[in-house]
Amino acid sequence: MQETSVVTGESMSDIFVKAFLQGRIQESQKTDIHYRSMDGEGQFNWRMVFSFDYLEAEQVIVHKETKGLWKDSRELKVPPRLVLQIWDDDKFSRDDQLGKEV
Incomplete structure (x- = not known):
C-alpha cells in the first residue's frame, strides 16, 4: 500500500490495471481507477x-x-503473450507498479 488514509490512518492504494501484448507496449490499454x-x-x-x-x-x-x-517496414513475429500490470495511481508523482503477470 502506497498511501495512508487521513481519516482512518490505514494504508490504501488507488489501483488500475494496464494490459498489452508483449512487444507492443505502445498499444497498451488500461482500466479506470479503483480508489x-x-x-x-x-x-x-x-x-x-x-x-x-x-x-x-x-x-x-x-x-x-x-x-x-523512409518508412522502412518489417514484419515481426512474436509469441502471443498478454502482459497484465497492476499500478497505483499517484496524483503528484509517477505511478507505481505493484505487480505484473505475463
Whole structure:
C-alpha cells in the first residue's frame, strides 16, 4: 500500500490495471481507477480488445513495424503473450507498479 488514509490512518492504494501484448507496449490499454483499496483488492468489469494477425501454423502474432524517415517496414513475429500490470495511481508523482503477470 502506497498511501495512508487521513481519516482512518490505514494504508490504501488507488489501483488500475494496464494490459498489452508483449512487444507492443505502445498499444497498451488500461482500466479506470479503483480508489481507496484498503487491502489491495479491486474489482474491474472491463473489456479490452486487441487487434492482431495470428499465424496459427507458427503460433505467433505478426505485426508490421515502421521505422525511419523512409518508412522502412518489417514484419515481426512474436509469441502471443498478454502482459497484465497492476499500478497505483499517484496524483503528484509517477505511478507505481505493484505487480505484473505475463
